[in-house]
Amino acid sequence: MNNHEKVEVLLVEDNPNDVELTLRALKKNNLVNDIHVVTDGAQALEYVFCAGAYSGRDIKVPPRVILLDLKLPKVDGKEVLRRIKSDERTKAIPVVVLTSSQEERDVIASYQLGVNSYIVKPVDFEKFVNMIAELGLYWVVINKQPVA
């Protein structure tokens, strides 16, 4: 993967099944071409802050949107969110929490940390696909972002 290429979507998800389903749903709707997947919180931070394995990346070329699961190994999703939203260089990146948890405390905590959107993954696959399609359409196409 070319570290200098602009990535549309950074998908942070540890469950390989959910990764496969999400990728399939995004690609199905021809919404995005450049999706990068990381499977734990530490990798996500390395990617966003251009460190470790991703030190070749340019921090001034962020992904258009980050899809973030909350329950992640190594560094927890909420911590990743906190780090992204509390750094001047990265806090403008839209972060969409995509999780199975609909516990009120997770929703509140995420919004207090500055999440842009909180989505609960539906169990029903068709609903999941439609939702991912809508998400992709909204954040990548419809929503206006500052030019990097």
Add this chain to the structure above:
Amino acid sequence: LVSKMDAAEVLTEVRYRAVTIFVIVFVLILCVAGVISYLYQTRRLEDRKRVEEEIRKLNRELEARVRLRTAELSVAVRDLEAFGYSVSHDLKAPLRAMTGFANILAEDYAPKLDDNGRRVIGVINDNARRMGQLIDDLLKLSHLGKQAMSISSIDVTALVRSVCYELREELFRDRSIEVSLKALSPAQADPMLARQIFTNLISNAMKFTACKEKAVVEIGSYDKGRERVYYVKDNGAGFDMKYEDKLFGVFQRLHTQEEFGGTGIGLAIVRSAVLRHGGRVWAEAEAGQGATFYFTLPKGG
């Protein structure tokens, strides 16, 4: 010497002595009475102090026991919360994988599948969906138990009107149901729980009247002795009274999925909510004729 004093003087002397003796005795009696009274008071004070000390000791023991029980309960509640959180998150992910991958099979391998193959995939999907519904319902029930109640006076008429409107708009838009609202007395209850109770009962009444041409649902209340009874009556499918003890069980149903949808959690939630108010819930019905569900709530207003 006696001759020196005359009779009058002797009398005066005697009187004087008598009065002196009388006064001395009187004072002595007073003193004795005072001493006795003092001793008695002291004794009573000691008794009272002993009783008060006893009460304080019992209170301390009671508080210690309450603290212990509260600690036990806190642990149980925390465990339950962890369980609920786990259920919602960890159980749903595999379910999503099941429906997702069954779909991938259906889509990518469509030409290689015959009708039965497609049917089998449908069964997998339906069951995964159903399990998702069951999980959501169990979570609803556990959530209900966790929240603390905040009791206030409730205008039941307004509440029921609001619930009926909502149900009609969201679930029963394409049905024509006659709802008859009788007098509804106010209740002292938790507003959210009360709303949940009426929503579940009225939604059931509306659902189980789908088989009748003219669906009629009646909601009212009456006072019986010290109880305030609310009822929701329908002319729908009803049930056989011999199954009445299964009515309020978790996931217990008296009909098949084909006849009427649902997971069987609605009445379990109603029962839980009513019991939390110290009330009771029961039902009367006849198969094919309809059912009436009764419950009691503390009197309000």
